[in-house]
Structures are given as C-alpha cells and as structure tokens.
Amino acid sequence: MEITRTLPLLLLVSLGGCGESSSVPSGxxxxxxxxxxxxxxxxxxxxxxxxxxxxxxVYLSDGDKFYASLGTPPDQLxxxxxxxxxxxQTMSTRLKVMEKRTLSEYFATDTSAGLAAPVRAYVxxxxxxxxxxxxxxxxxxxxxxxxxxxxxxxxxxxNQNPIALTWADSDNTxxxxxxxxxxxNGVRYSAPTISLGPDTGSASVxxxxxxxxxxxxxxxxxxxxxLRRLGLPRGISEELGLGSLNTIQGTxxxxxxxxxxx
Amino acid sequence: MDRLLRAFFLLLLFAVSPVVTAASFMVSNSAxxxxxxxxxxxxNAMYLRLDVGYFPIPQIGFxxxxxxxxxxxxxxxxxxxxxxxxxAVDLVLKGRGVGVTGRWPxxxxxxxxxxxxxxxxxxxxxxxxRTVGKDSGGNxxxxxxxxxxVRKFFGFKAEAIRYNDISGADIDHLALGLVFEF
Numbered sequence: 001m002e003i004t005r006t007l008p009l010l011l012l013v014s015l016g017g018c019g020e021s022s023s024v025p026s027g028x029x030x031x032x033x034x035x036x037x038x039x040x041x042x043x044x045x046x047x048x049x050x051x052x053x054x055x056x057x058v059y060l061s062d063g064d065k066f067y068a069s070l071g072t073p074p075d076q077l078x079x080x081x082x083x084x085x086x087x088x089q090t091m092s093t094r095l096k097v098m099e100k101r102t103l104s105e106y107f108a109t110d111t112s113a114g115l116a117a118p119v120r121a122y123v124x125x126x127x128x129x130x131x132x133x134x135x136x137x138x139x140x141x142x143x144x145x146x147x148x149x150x151x152x153x154x155x156x157x158x159n160q161n162p163i164a165l166t167w168a169d170s171d172n173t174x175x176x177x178x179x180x181x182x183x184x185n186g187v188r189y190s191a192p193t194i195s196l197g198p199d200t201g202s203a204s205v206x207x208x209x210x211x212x213x214x215x216x217x218x219x220x221x222x223x224x225x226x227l228r229r230l231g232l233p234r235g236i237s238e239e240l241g242l243g244s245l246n247t248i249q250g251t252x253x254x255x256x257x258x259x260x261x262x
Numbered sequence: 263m264d265r266l267l268r269a270f271f272l273l274l275l276f277a278v279s280p281v282v283t284a285a286s287f288m289v290s291n292s293a294x295x296x297x298x299x300x301x302x303x304x305x306n307a308m309y310l311r312l313d314v315g316y317f318p319i320p321q322i323g324f325x326x327x328x329x330x331x332x333x334x335x336x337x338x339x340x341x342x343x344x345x346x347x348x349x350a351v352d353l354v355l356k357g358r359g360v361g362v363t364g365r366w367p368x369x370x371x372x373x374x375x376x377x378x379x380x381x382x383x384x385x386x387x388x389x390x391x392r393t394v395g396k397d398s399g400g401n402x403x404x405x406x407x408x409x410x411x412v413r414k415f416f417g418f419k420a421e422a423i424r425y426n427d428i429s430g431a432d433i434d435h436l437a438l439g440l441v442f443e444f
Contacts, residue, residue: 078390078394079394081395081396084353084397085353086430086431088389088395089301091351091387091395
C-alpha cells in the first residue's frame with residue numbers, strides 16, 4: 001500500500017528532473033552569460049535560413065528575442081522616422097522574430113529575392129526589458145552552381161569513379177565541404193562530411209567516400225550531394241553585446257541528386 | 263414663454279438672413295475610404311472628416327477640417343516575400359488643415375466645387391506591440407467634389423481628395439458626407 005502511494009510520486013519527481021534540470025532560461029542570465037552561435041544558409045532557390053543556437057542549454061525567456069533581417073539592419077526597422085509607409089513595408093516583410101525550433105535553437109526564413117549580392121544578413125538581440133543588446137551581420141558567400149554531376153544523371157560507381165564534382169563561380173577565399181546521402185532499397189546511408197579545402201571549382205570524389213556504408217551494396221541507389229561554400233566565421237560578442245566566443249557564419253548550399261549504379 | 267422663444271428665433275432668422283443670401287457658414291461631416299496609390303500591399307483605410315467653412319460669397323469659401331483614419335495595414339498577400347512570415351504593421355494617420363474652395367452653384371441641387379488644402383498630419387507605425395516609427399509633416403492637397411442640396415440648409419456631398427507624399431505615400435480618398443449650410 002505504501003509502495004503504491006510513493007512509487008508514482010517518486011516517478012513524477014524523477015521525470016520532473018529530466019531534460020529541464022540542466023536548461024537555463026535566458027531571463028535569469030546577464031548578457032555576457034548568453035552565447036549564441038549563428039549560421040546563415042542560402043540554398044539554390046534563394047531561400048535563406050538564419051539559425052541561432054544558444055550554448056549551454058540556455059533557452060529564451062518570454063520577451064527575450066532574436067531578430068533577423070536581410071539587407072536592412074534591424075535597428076533601422078524597429079525605429080524609423082522617414083518614409084513610414086515604405087519602411088513599414090520593408091519592416092513587415094524583412095524583420096523576423098526568430099522562432100524556436102528546439103529548446104535552444106531559433107530560426108528565421110526569408111528569401112534573397114530583390115536583394116543585390118552580397119546579401120548581408122543581420123541578427124539582433126533584445127532583452128525582455130526592452131534593452132537592445134546589439135546587432136551583428138554577415139555577408140553571404142557568393143552564389144554558385146553545380147555543373148557536374150548533372151541533376152538526375154546516372155553514374156556508375158565502378159566505371160565513373162571517382163566522380164569529377166565541378167561547380168561554376170568558384171571563390172578561392174572560401175572553403176568547401178561536401179555531405180552525401182544515399183538511399184538504397186529504402187534504407188538511407190549518410191557519409192561523413194568531406195572537407196574539400198579551398199574553393200577551386202572542382203573536386204574529385206571517390207565512391208568509397210561518398211557511398212560509405214552503402215559502398216559494398218550491389219544495387220542502384222539515389223544519391224544526393226550537398227555542397228557547401230563556407231564563409232569565414234566571425235566573432236560577434238562585442239557587436240551583439242552578449243557572451244564571448246560566439247560567432248556568425250554565412251554559407252551557400254547547393255544540392256544535386258543523381259542515380260548511382262553498381 | 264413659447265411666444266418669447268418664437269420671437270427670439272424670428273429675430274435670429276432676420277439677423278442671419280443677409281448671411282443666407284450673401285454669405286454662409288457650412289458644417290460638414292463625411293466618411294470615406296482612403297487608398298495608397300504608389301505602394302502595393304496596403305489595405306484601404308476608412309476615415310472620418312469634419313469641415314467647418316465660411317463662404318463670404320457662394321462661389322468662394324474657406325474651411326478648416328480635422329480627419330482621423332482607421333489604421334492602414336500592410337497586407338502580406340501582396341508581398342514579394344509572401345512565402346515568409348511577416349509582421350503586421352498598422353499605420354495610424356490623423357491630421358488637420360485649412361482649405362480654399364471655389365464653388366459653381368449651377369443650380370439649387372448640384373454644386374460642383376474644387377478645393378486646395380493644406381494638410382498638417384501626424385503618422386505613427388505600430389508593430390511588435392510598440393511604436394516602430396513616427397513622422398509628421400504638411401502637404402498640399404486637391405479636392406474635387408459636388409454638393410447636392412436637398413433643403414435650403416441641408417444636403418449631401420461627394421468628393422475625391424488627393425494628398426501626395428505623406429511620409430512617402432500618395433493617398434487618394436473617396437468620401438460621402440452631409441452638409442449643413444446656413
């Protein structure tokens with residue numbers, strides 16, 4: 001009888017401690033104890049996703065918020081005094097209050113349509129008290145296009161190995177990396193990220209690298225290459241007015257799919 | 263007492279009768295819809311306006327007015343970026359002004375008029391539960407309309423108003439109203 005009463009209570013207490021115990025609301029922290037790492041990724045359709053990950057299992061309290069905007073600094077969109085109708089239009093479409101994706105990850109989506117390159121992405125932080133801690137920015141790396149392999153082409157892992165991966169509009173100031181996934185007989189395989197080094201516009205990719213665990217399979221598979229051009233990460237602590245060691249980085253991402261035959 | 267009141271109003275009528283024939287006062291309230299012609303995506307806003315005027319001769323009048331608008335709201339359906347979430351923005355416009363009217367009393371039931379106005383306005387943009395922008399200024403406006411007197415002291419009016427560059431917006435108005443002239 002005693003056990004039947006106390007066991008559910010013990011279970012509840014132990015469950016209550018799960019997950020939340022190590023998470024800290026940002027409202028309980030001073031500015032320099034909040035550490036976001038920010039990435040801004042543009043894909044081939046011009047869609048831009050800004051993501052801020054709070055380190056240390058911190059989540060935003062009510063009122064604390066990240067703003068993201070493309071092309072115009074958030075502080076100009078939240079406090080303006082000229083051309084109110086046109087600026088309000090820009091504010092309405094461009095200024096995003098970043099939404100929660102997971103406990104400590106926040107994101108906003110937008111499009112680069114209508115903006116001249118290089119597209120500048122801004123992020124700002126505001127405390128629930130209304131204190132504007134600061135804002136930061138990153139210029140997205142230049143856009144590029146994958147030339148080879150062609151979309152939906154068919155390549156043999158034996159006769160066309162390694163694959164000559166090429167892309168237009170190389171930028172030797174950027175670094176490139178490649179992720180690949182294969183779906184074979186309904187099973188998905190992911191290969192480890194391959195660092196391609198400085199952007200020269202081409203890379204040779206061996207089947208053993210991109211096919212990885214599926215390499216031994218004697219079957220036709222669908223393969224997707226995700227090629228990323230990485231801008232240099234930049235420290236943002238002072239600009240954003242938050243903790244040290246946090247960065248912002250811009251990335252261009254392109255995906256090509258093809259059929260891989262034995 | 264009634265006789266005294268009747269005498270008073272009779273006296274008042276005689277007193278104002280020269281005004282009725284030569285000069286007149288006008289009070290008019292109107293309601294209408296305002297639209298922004300040079301920027302896409304804003305919904306029309308309803309507005310109310312009150313005019314008080316003086317016509318030293320039937321053809322020429324001077325007026326002062328105040329007006330107040332419903333919020334101009336940005337409609338995301340018109341956005342170039344409609345695939346992304348947008349913040350609602352409300353723009354609150356109100357103001358006051360003066361005008362000079364030229365009127366053509368063609369007949370007792372149709373009197374077209376043209377008016378030049380100076381409009382002194384205040385504008386506030388609100389979003390994210392705060393004021394995000396404020397502006398104020400003064401602009402010239404042009405009004406084209408017509409009065410439709412029904413009785414000697416009472417009638418209707420319809421008018422179109424255009425203000426250019428109110429904080430970047432060209433605003434057109436269409437309104438119907440009541441006119442009391444005495």
